[in-house]
Amino acid sequence: MKKNLRLLLISFVLVALAILVYFSRNSSAFNESDSQFAIDDTTTVTRFFMADKNGRSVLISRDSANGGWLVNHSSKGHKMIIESFLGVASQLAVESPVAEKASANILKIMAANAIKVEIYQMKPLIDWFGLNLFMKERLTKTYYVGDVARDNIGTYMLMEGSSIPFIVYQPGFRGFVQARYFTNPSDWRDHTIFAMQLDQMKSVKMSYPETPEHSFSIVNNGNRTLSLSGGIHYAPVAPFDTLKALSYLTAFNSVKFEAFLSDINPHKRDSIINSQPFFTLNVIDNDGSESSMTAWRMEVGEANTELYGNQFNMDRMYALVGKDSSFVMIQYFVFDKYLRILSDFSLTDQKLGIK
DSSP states (O other): OHHHHHHHHHHHHHHHHHHHHHHHHHSOSSOGGGGOOSOSOGGGEEEEEEEOTTSOEEEEEEOTTTSSEEETTTEEBOHHHHHHHHHHHTTOEEEEEOOHHHHHHHHHHHHHHOEEEEEEEEEEEEEETTEEEEEEEEEEEEEEEEEEOTTSSOEEEEETTOSOOEEEEOTTOOSOGGGGOOOOGGGGBOOEEEOOOGGGEEEEEEEOSSOGGGOEEEEEOSSSOEEEEETTTTEEEOSOOHHHHHHHHHGGGOEEOSEEOTTSOHHHHHHHHTSOOSEEEEEEETTSOEEEEEEEEEEOOHHHHHHHOOSEEEEEEEEEETTTTEEEEEEHHHHGGGOOOGGGGOSSSSOOOOO
């Protein structure tokens, strides 16, 4: 009996030693904080900053006055893009540290092209059994985002102060998180041109410089009535289809453009802007504030002209939008319902013939 007990005790000790040796061999020589890239609570994030090695940087911060987010303290941020980033940043998981043999090379590459990321959150100085004391905005994470790992799923990341890079991924997503980190401020900006409800609108004016007889203006009189004018001299029109006019006004609750064209050749941009526009659209709210845009047709290449017989792109146009006159690209798919002409509001099938 004593012999069996002794053998059992020796076996237990050997198994314990084997487990200890196994884990000591497979444990990584890094602090746990070196691999904690995920944000614990996105609602506490006040701002985040990114900078690349080419001198570009962007700061995204909460707009305490109006809600939402600001890009570089000035432009309205794109809510979906920012919330998507925060969602990914809260799910970051470590696949493994980079193998020791490859670590030096990865660090060298990251030193040349990694994006630096800083995350700021409202955090207490003291968290005592759920009692948060001395809440303050604090820099909670600083790390560097490198290239995509060889499996095209993970991304190399390095916590500031650490010498061990990790392969990081988003669980449940087959792709790489590197694509979520970009430093061009335009890519974070909101794409809204108009966002106005009917009761906020005073008037809408659509001008066609090439065909001024099609131009029109609709005024919301504020007493459940509308007024229509149009033609070359914007003469009053009566009667007209008020339901069509009302439908037109209610479509301005969310009008967006497709993309910024910040990389376009400056000479080409100037040439387009100095040419005659296709249309100009102005919206004035009840406070007298004006939002406007101007659009130009987009020419197609000679080969496309021969193939399809169209001189202009039938899908997209150029446009200047916003108070900062951003040069952007818009889609006919979005704007077709706004490209009405004066006769569209006629009560008959005949054109009004206003000149």
